Amino acid sequence: GVTFESISPADFFYRNRSIAGFDNNMRALYTAVRELVENSLDACEDGGFLPTIDVKLSEVSSNWYKLRVKDNGIGVPRDHILPAFGQILYGSKYEHKQARGRFGLGGKMAFLFGQITTSEPLHVITAPVDEDHIFEVLLRQDIEENKPELVKWERRKNRDKKHGCTLEFTLEGNWRSAKRFIIDYIEQTALITPYAHLKFTEPDGTIHDFKRSVKKLPPPPTPVNPHPKGMDIEQLSRLIEDTKTRDMVTFLRTHFHRVGPKTAKAFLKTINMPFSQDPRALKPNDLVKIARGLEVFNKWLPPDARVLSPLGIKLLELGIRSTLNPEFVHVTQRPPNSYGGHPFIVECGLAYGGGVPMKESIIIYRFANRIPLIFDEYKDVSAKIVRAIPWSRYRIRPGMPIAAFVAVVSTKIPFKTAGKEFIADLTELEYDIRMGLMECARNLKGHLRQKEKVQREQVR
Amino acid sequence: GVTFESISPADFFYRNRSIAGFDNNMRALYTAVRELVENSLDACEDGGFLPTIDVKLSEVSSNWYKLRVKDNGIGVPRDHILPAFGQILYGSKYEHKQARGRFGLGGKMAFLFGQITTSEPLHVITAPVDEDHIFEVLLRQDIEENKPELVKWERRKNRDKKHGCTLEFTLEGNWRSAKRFIIDYIEQTALITPYAHLKFTEPDGTIHDFKRSVKKLPPPPTPVNPHPKGMDIEQLSRLIEDTKTRDMVTFLRTHFHRVGPKTAKAFLKTINMPFSQDPRALKPNDLVKIARGLEVFNKWLPPDARVLSPLGIKLLELGIRSTLNPEFVHVTQRPPNSYGGHPFIVECGLAYGGGVPMKESIIIYRFANRIPLIFDEYKDVSAKIVRAIPWSRYRIRPGMPIAAFVAVVSTKIPFKTAGKEFIADLTELEYDIRMGLMECARNLKGHLRQKEKVQREQVR
Ligand SMILES: Nc1ncnc2c1ncn2[C@@H]1O[C@H](COP(=O)(O)OP(=O)(O)OP(=O)(O)O)[C@@H](O)[C@H]1O
Ligand SMILES: Nc1ncnc2c1ncn2[C@@H]1O[C@H](COP(=O)(O)OP(=O)(O)OP(=O)(O)O)[C@@H](O)[C@H]1O
Ligand SMILES: [Mg+2]
Ligand SMILES: [Mg+2]
Numbered sequence A, B: 001g002v003t004f005e006s007i008s009p010a011d012f013f014y015r016n017r018s019i020a021g022f023d024n025n026m027r028a029l030y031t032a033v034r035e036l037v038e039n040s041l042d043a044c045e046d047g048g049f050l051p052t053i054d055v056k057l058s059e060v061s062s063n064w065y066k067l068r069v070k071d072n073g074i075g076v077p078r079d080h081i082l083p084a085f086g087q088i089l090y091g092s093k094y095e096h097k098q099a100r101g102r103f104g105l106g107g108k109m110a111f112l113f114g115q116i117t118t119s120e121p122l123h124v125i126t127a128p129v130d131e132d133h134i135f136e137v138l139l140r141q142d143i144e145e146n147k148p149e150l151v152k153w154e155r156r157k158n159r160d161k162k163h164g165c166t167l168e169f170t171l172e173g174n175w176r177s178a179k180r181f182i183i184d185y186i187e188q189t190a191l192i193t194p195y196a197h198l199k200f201t202e203p204d205g206t207i208h209d210f211k212r213s214v215k216k217l218p219p220p221p222t223p224v225n226p227h228p229k230g231m232d233i234e235q236l237s238r239l240i241e242d243t244k245t246r247d248m249v250t251f252l253r254t255h256f257h258r259v260g261p262k263t264a265k266a267f268l269k270t271i272n273m274p275f276s277q278d279p280r281a282l283k284p285n286d287l288v289k290i291a292r293g294l295e296v297f298n299k300w301l302p303p304d305a306r307v308l309s310p311l312g313i314k315l316l317e318l319g320i321r322s323t324l325n326p327e328f329v330h331v332t333q334r335p336p337n338s339y340g341g342h343p344f345i346v347e348c349g350l351a352y353g354g355g356v357p358m359k360e361s362i363i364i365y366r367f368a369n370r371i372p373l374i375f376d377e378y379k380d381v382s383a384k385i386v387r388a389i390p391w392s393r394y395r396i397r398p399g400m401p402i403a404a405f406v407a408v409v410s411t412k413i414p415f416k417t418a419g420k421e422f423i424a425d426l427t428e429l430e431y432d433i434r435m436g437l438m439e440c441a442r443n444l445k446g447h448l449r450q451k452e453k454v455q456r457e458q459v460r
Helices: A008-013 A025-046 A080-085 A106-118 A175-192 A233-243 A247-257 A262-271 A284-296 A313-324 A380-389 A427-459 B009-015 B025-046 B078-086 B106-118 B176-192 B232-242 B248-255 B261-270 B284-296 B313-324 B381-388 B427-457
Strands: A053-063 A064-071 A120-126 A133-142 A147-157 A166-171 A195-202 A208-212 A326-335 A337-338 A342-352 A363-368 A371-373 A402-410 B052-061 B064-071 B122-127 B133-142 B147-157 B166-172 B198-203 B209-211 B328-333 B337-339 B342-350 B363-368 B372-373 B402-410
Touching: A008 A106, A008 A166, A008 A427, A025 A053, A025 A064, A025 A106, A025 A166, A025 A175, A080 A106, A080 A120, A080 A147, A106 A120, A106 B232, A106 B372, A147 B248, A175 A195, A175 A208, A175 A313, A175 A371, A233 A247, A233 A284, A233 B106, A247 A284, A247 B284, A262 A284, A262 A371, A313 A342, A313 A402, A313 B176, A313 B261, A313 B363, A313 B381, A326 A427, A342 A427, A342 B328, A363 A380, A363 A427, A371 B342, A380 A402, A380 A427, A380 B381, A402 A427, A402 B402, B009 B106, B009 B284, B025 B064, B025 B106, B025 B166, B052 B176, B078 B122, B078 B133, B078 B147, B106 B122, B133 B372, B176 B232, B176 B313, B176 B363, B176 B372, B198 B363, B232 B248, B248 B337, B261 B284, B261 B337, B313 B328, B313 B402, B328 B427, B337 B427, B342 B427, B363 B381, B381 B427, B402 B427
Parallel strands: A053 A195, A363 A402, B052 B198, B363 B402
Antiparallel strands: A053 A064, A064 A166, A120 A133, A120 A166, A133 A147, A195 A208, A326 A342, A337 A342, A342 A402, A363 A371, B052 B064, B064 B166, B122 B133, B122 B166, B133 B147, B198 B209, B328 B342, B337 B342, B342 B402, B363 B372
16 A cells, blocks of 8 residues: 655755755755855844855865855844754744745755765854853754754853854865856845955855945835735735734734725725624635735735835946946836735846947846845746847847846745745736836937947948 | 744745745646646556546636546545645655655645635545545645644445545636646646546536557556665665664665675775674764765666656657657667666657647657656756757757657656756756757758758759
């Protein structure tokens, strides 16, 4: 007969680690660096600190590398050190707020890959902000049970009041193949995080030092209620289960983003629901009615852009000019939009000429919640849109030196893989990316037409 | 400060369902059909029964569809009905054997999507083989706790001794957009499963009836020990934890695929380990030594092809000819290979002319463990290889009517997403796909050269 079993989520991601970005020794090394740098950037921004992040990769023996990442972030509170680093699907980024982290597994998958290839434990030194001690911990993961295994725990007084986290572990990797992608990732991260000081040391000792060029943090994102558009019945039932409200108008105003009394009442009228209806008395059929109505109702206010923290067109243009020194740049920020209850903002840019390389097709730079996406460009929704735009209509021909920039921020980036390599084909997102790039294309067309005109007059 | 939480695996895949193939209402409807058909095919083959599968999609209201799938497989044993359909990461396909299922979540994600869009429960009627009763169950999923919620349970005597499973649930879907992909999937499944009787009824009543054209099942795959190449330390420690063996030669012979006493001793010599070493006394350093040694040792026997169940070049050619009626076909089966302890076999085919459509680039048909892969072709490892092959060297030019077929079977297909849409870029796999397609290309070149010669002589 057949044998039934259940496996832990750690076991699932161990057995199927290509889903989390650990396909092979090249991708594993890249993803490990990515996941730790993103954890450090989140930890610094969470505390309002200008990030200082030191990444060091050193060769232990052929194919074995020690990765060490040190930051000045908020550190990890004592009671959460073991599960934060040893329990898959445990983390501090499950709330409805823009962050690089989201899944509760990235950093841990990196340590897990180190453990299964070298058997070495994870070494953590952390000085959590608001606590008086520094904790130095060695731990492993019990993959079958999905829990941390403590190897060593030490605590000492935090005399100089510094805060932050240093992580070190050893993993098998393919540096020769990963090198250009890792360096590309670090450079692009520095491009869109000019307020961070990022230092990366290669195994051969070469140092890439990206000093801060901006001395203050951008306004941080804030936690936010879900936007009413695209709610599903599970989300609704969870809100109803925990709600303290006792009528539907207050329910809508309390739990959804930017819903005032007038809008709430107008909505309830469209589904023939009394304003005084107690949310806890709703039947399953009512939930269906509400979910469908929320999707169809078209008088919702769009999400408030201030809950998100986009790059800003000034910063995006600065980054493009400093990286590529182009002859022409146009950047634009789309109005806030939302999908499935999650607000998002798309920013687009086109750069032409100057230092932009000439390639057969348009080079695409992609950013999602300030994470540069380096792999699988042609699989990404941005590439799908770039392929579909009728560029010749804007006098843009193959072989021209053109680079496109697409930056998305959201309370939830719809990644297609747990390795955050590329974004799913989401209809609302496709619309904004297309509109943004076409606006940039129209502006570039004007520049090209002007340039042609000048060139023709020179010929005469 | 920050708030730490953990979430259940059901909650993870609910929140991030694009990772499981439920990106939007079109993909969700497609993936739901796929997952249930594959569960039914596995259930029939597990019991050695010629599959008879009846898939019916009917429109409940605008955008709501009822999906009903009935099969004559082994059914689900009474004690496993609730977790099999209500607990994510629970299933019968975790063993080391070729199967369509693997993750323990596909069918459940389909029902979950139905539940969150319509609030309707899953309706199961199952007659498990080897039991005397038929069970009729209504259930929902408690997503936050990752456990089934029983709504109704009935049992009656199984008088006519039939066996199988019928599943029915309602989900929001986009049939208009999904239609061509779903029909494509059903047709390609019929192509590579000629021993199955597959019937699909569209919402408008149109019936696609694919009768059996082959009257017996192919030899089934068998459970197998992992192949020694590409073991990691976690796999080794699990084997050691459970082993009844007390010396390393017996350990290797008992737990690995095709390792005899001579090979085991030769291997142990290469890592200076005594034959009598007790596996339970191994230190972490020894595990590292063994893992590295297993990877480097080059005298392992390749995996025994008989544990896998490839299509076979006869069946593949039959399927290609019946679908496309080409002027020329060449198919080939690569020798067994393995990666990470998992044996795999690649079969390739090229079809030219006749009914093969003329497209700008080569059309690629992909199969993984007899699952047709319909989406995301350009993201798949096969497409990566097709783009990289220098076709002009074989007189194959763009615009020729050419279709490529790549079928992979393995104890573990390295899917890049939990939605099984495409395969990760695995080095060993890339090698075999390239060699297989180039062999077909050489044969096609011969055919094209012959054809040109004949045409030139006709001109004279
Ligand atoms: N350098 C760090 N400083 C402070 N806290 C950290 C650091 N690295 C990880 N953490 C904590 O550990 C938690 C788990 O990290 P992990 O990378 O596994 O998941 P995540 O970042 O929450 O989500 P994702 O899987 O998307 O990366 C984080 O949520 C954070 O609270
Ligand atoms: N039609 C069916 N007949 C018999 N057993 C079934 C059927 N459908 C599902 N099952 C059982 O329920 C289990 C869970 O199915 P589910 O699709 O969720 O996961 P899986 O098939 O094991 O893996 P995957 O996520 O890769 O599909 C299966 O392993 C199988 O034992
Ligand atoms: Mg993280
Ligand atoms: Mg399944």
